[in-house]
Amino acid sequence: MADVNNPALAALSAALAPELELAQVRVRRVAEGFELRHVSDREAEPESLHRVDFPELRTLASHTAAGEFRPIKAAPNLRAGWLCRVASAAELELALNQLYPGALADWFAAQQPVPPVTHYRAFTARQTGMYRITAMLADAPAAQVIRACCDERFCLKRRLWSVDGLTVDAPEAKSLIPCLEPCAVMMEFARKAVRIEQEEVKPTLTLAPSEITTLLAALETAVARPPASQREADVAAADNPRRLQLLRLKLQDFVPIAAKSGGE
Numbered sequence: 001m002a003d004v005n006n007p008a009l010a011a012l013s014a015a016l017a018p019e020l021e022l023a024q025v026r027v028r029r030v031a032e033g034f035e036l037r038h039v040s041d042r043e044a045e046p047e048s049l050h051r052v053d054f055p056e057l058r059t060l061a062s063h064t065a066a067g068e069f070r071p072i073k074a075a076p077n078l079r080a081g082w083l084c085r086v087a088s089a090a091e092l093e094l095a096l097n098q099l100y101p102g103a104l105a106d107w108f109a110a111q112q113p114v115p116p117v118t119h120y121r122a123f124t125a126r127q128t129g130m131y132r133i134t135a136m137l138a139d140a141p142a143a144q145v146i147r148a149c150c151d152e153r154f155c156l157k158r159r160l161w162s163v164d165g166l167t168v169d170a171p172e173a174k175s176l177i178p179c180l181e182p183c184a185v186m187m188e189f190a191r192k193a194v195r196i197e198q199e200e201v202k203p204t205l206t207l208a209p210s211e212i213t214t215l216l217a218a219l220e221t222a223v224a225r226p227p228a229s230q231r232e233a234d235v236a237a238a239d240n241p242r243r244l245q246l247l248r249l250k251l252q253d254f255v256p257i258a259a260k261s262g263g264e
């Protein structure tokens with residue numbers, strides 16, 4: 001590893017003892033350099049995996065196995081079945097940047113005494129144009145929006161930024177890749193949440209506790225099994241999984257009431 005003169009890469013090299021997992025990618029030191037593969041292929045024979053060169057990893061990471069575009073590269077839907085070998089630490093950095101752009105730099109930055117984190121309030125305060133309204137969410141609804149958007153079913157980055165009343169992700173949560181500030185999908189989702197809050201006509205609906213339980217179960221099923229054609233960044237779609245998850249979180253506020261009332 002004499003060719004390591006990048007501090008982030010040197011730190012990663014030290015952490016590779018002899019392997020580590022970066023979100024859904026397992027990196028292992030081998031005699032000829034490093035080997036990368038999907039974590040679900042940990043036990044697979046190398047011959048059974050499709051060999052790719054590191055420049056091909058960007059294409060591999062751009063779409064799911066079902067062919068859908070992956071707007072968030074840290075979403076837990078990286079396709080499996082491939083193996084990539086690189087000869088040097090410099091190539092390892094290039095390979096990781098194809099799979100998880102910026103992850104190595106962010107991982108290293110997060111280990112500094114004062115990580116460069118931008119919290120929701122500071123981030124939204126400097127938004128202009130269509131995203132200015134994201135600053136209008138009060139702390140409690142903003143926390144719900146963040147919890148829904150950054151749920152581990154949608155993104156494996158460990159969130160280090162927050163809003164008052166919401167804790168950051170625990171060190172062991174999700175993956176080694178930190179999230180240092182709200183991403184573009186988060187901003188789009190927050191904007192949609194504000195627009196939903198601003199809808200003037202809000203019909204009232206009275207539900208029995210058991211009906212709340214049924215709705216929660218239906219939402220859970222829908223979040224867990226989105227259609228293959230679902231575009232995850234399309235928050236305008238009523239059945240977008242993040243929107244379903246946000247509704248789940250709102251309904252869960254009523255669960256204690258449902259329990260007290262004898263609901264299932």
Ligand code: SF4
Pocket residue numbers: 072074149150154155156157158159179180181182183184185186
């Ligand atoms: S803001 Fe949330 S969804 Fe976006 S990258 Fe960070 S943790 Fe993931």
